[in-house]
Amino acid sequence: QEANRIIAGIAEQNGVRKIVKGKSMTAEETFLNDHLEAEGFQVTETDLGEWIIQLRHEGPSHMVMPAIHLSRQEVAELFSKITGTDQDPNDIQGMVKVARGRLRQAFLEADMGISGANFAIAQTGTLGLVTNEGNGRLVTTLPRVHVALVGFDKLVPDLASALRILRVLPRNATGQLISTYVTWITGATPSSVTADGKKVFHVVFLDNGRLALAKDPIFASTLRCIRCGACANVCPIYRLVGGHNYGHVYIGAIGLILTYFYHGRKNARAIVQNCLNCQACKAVCPGGIDLPRLIKEVYRNVLQTEGSKPLRNRLLGRVLKDRGLFHFLLRRAWLAQKPVSDGPYLRHMPMLFGAEHSFRRLPVVSAKPLRDRWPRIAPTVAAPRYRIALFAGCLVDFVYPEQAEALLRLLADYRVQVEFPMEQTCCGLPAKMMAENEAAREVAIQNLNAVDPAGYDYVLTLCASCGSHLKENYPKLLAGPPGLGVKVAQLASKVIDFSSFMVDVLQIPPLSHVGASDMVAYHAPCHLCRGLGVTQEPRELLARSGLDYVPSKEEEVCCGFG
Structure with missing residues (x-):
């Protein structure tokens, strides 16, 4: 509320009555509009999407496209009410003209303009704004008072740093090489209506937990977020339920995290479990933030603070x-x-x-798990080319043991000695997904003791979720205990999925076949294509198997199982 009070005070000191605002998620974060309107100021959002949701008394459903949840029919109905004349929902340009007419008048009458900033350059005191509608420039130039509300996370040391962000922001946010407008503001600009000939200009920096967050060894990386909204664009849950059900103020995967720090545990508690761990957000994040991991850490913090875990x-x-x-x-x-x-x-x-x-x-769970079948099916290979450990996990061991049997039949001609360490157990990913880190860590230690990586050329898994968890999360879970670091690194380096082993290691030749090939589609497991980064090998294996692989739409989109 302090930032809101400062801005309201500036408005009062300068005799402001009407305010126009550029798009600013930071202002949404502080609920600035509500505060200013309660103080008696007339506030008009000037971003088209923000103006639409302001008229509807709604919050944004996306950080870049705040009104994306609305159809053109709903917008036409809204514009018909405010103009008193029927608007054709198919006449997009006509509705844009309505908005332009209303907003242009607001610009001309405004005493104050409020903006955010995509960058705040410490070296020169320059603010950078990235926009597509031109309203950002009008907000910052036409009114006699300009206030910029900027989070500490927008501070960058120099122009070169800002330009690095600018290269990725439009691409990830809107698919553009560069946005329509990039505005740079250094100091107070000229004004013909003020006594000293310069605009009244203030920059209000917002902390709201950012400085403490910057010191946190786990969550500091969230401050690298550039608010592109890409994590929402690729999220299968956001796609189904929309932003109003998948965030508080900040939307998407980053919103599940930032809500905890900026708007409290209660608001975070309601949404933080909305994650399937498909890792699509992590793959697309230009800041390299491990969003799925941090979402689970937030949930763990919530449970620890509340002191009572669900049954x-x-x-x-x-x-x-x-x-x-x-x-x-x-x-x-x-x-x-x-x-x-x-x-x-x-x-x-x-x-x-x-x-x-x-x-x-x-x-169904199998009547006879793999571990009970193993004494009968275990191969013995003389002079093997490779000695591998099969990490079966829960599913292959207790649900799909026939997959392991099929694997042994496939490898019989390639002199591969396959061993099944009997002391292995669940990889622990379910515990990690439920924010049960202690259980996940203990399970990881059990598996590390069961599968000694030094004794094998590879640790093969038929389950991509197991493989991704072993390779990516085990080093993080076991970073603390002394003596485990080398062993964990060995294990992670030797984990391999089935397709990569067959294609890259064994380099199996194409099968000869007669007649037409069967046409097959392929749906990629999330933890294979994103967790392990394996994309081409499964398709290559299909081709070498004599099958006609046919690409299909969204074959790397999460199936929803989690």
């Missing part, structure tokens, strides 16, 4: 840490699932008897 968290942590208990329960699940099983699937999950959910079904 499912307590049960999951307890069960996963006890390998014997975990495997005992999985074995008994084969019996318990019989009343709700339908062949190889559990019917109508997660609502067992809801026919409307018949399109999604989970597989």
Whole structure:
């Protein structure tokens, strides 16, 4: 509220009545409009999307495109109300003309303009604004008073640093090489209506936890966010529910994190679990922020602060840490699932008897897990080319053991000695997803003890989620305990997925076949294409197998399973 009071005070000192605003997420963060209107000032948003949602008394549903949730029919209905004349929803240019007429008058009558800034250059005191509508320039030049509300995170040392951000911001935000307008403001600009011939100019820097955040060893990287909104653009949950259900003020993956620091635990608690860990946001983030990891860390902080974990968290942590208990329960699940099983699937999950959910079904737990089959199927290879450990995880061990059997048949002709360390257990990703870091860490240590990476050429996994977790998260989970660093690094370096092993290591030749090839589509697992960065090998393997791979739309978009 201090920043709001400062800005309201500047307005009062300069006899301001009417204010125009450029688009500013920082002003949204402080709820500046509400404060100024409560103080009796007339505030008009001048970004077209912001003006539309202001008229509708809504918040933005996207950081770059605040009214993207509205159809042209809804906008036409709104404009019809404010003009008193019917607006054609198909006449986009006509509606833009309506907005231009209303906003142009607001610019001419305004006493104060309020802007944000995409950059604040410390070396020269220059503010940089990146816009597409031209309203940013009108807000900062026409009124006699200009106030810029700028977060500390927008400070950059010099112009070169600002230009590096400028190269990526339009590309990630709107798909442009550069935005229509890039405005640079250094100091007070000329004004013909003030006594000294210069505009009244103030920059209000906003902390709101930023300086403390900069010192945090885990969350400091969030300050690299440039507000491009790309994390929302690629998020499968945002795509389905929209920004008003997937954020508080800041939208998208970064919003799930920043809400905790800028708007409190209560607001964060309601939204922070809206993450499938598909890693699409991490892959597209120009700031290189590990957004999925930080979202889980926020959830962990929320649970620790509240001091009371949900029952499912307590049960999951307890069960996963006890390998014997975990495997005992999985074995008994084969019996318990019989009343709700339908062949190889559990019917109508997660609502067992809801026919409307018949399109999604989970597989049944196998009657005989891989670890029980292994003594019978374990291969013995004389003079092997490679010695590998098979990390099966929960699914291959207890749900899809036939996949491991098929793997052994495939590798039989390539002199690969495959071993299955019996002491291995769940990779621990479910615990990490539930913010149960202690359980995830303990499980990681169990697996590291079970699978000694020094004894193998590769650690092969058929589950991309397991592989990604072993390779990416184990080094972070086990960064503290002494003596584990070298072993964890060895493990991470030797983890490999099935497709990469077949294509890059064994370099299997194309299969000869007669006649037409079967046409197949492929859907990439999130943790394979983004977690492990493996994209071409699965498609190459399909081709070498004699299949006709046919590209399809959105084959690397999350399936939604999580």
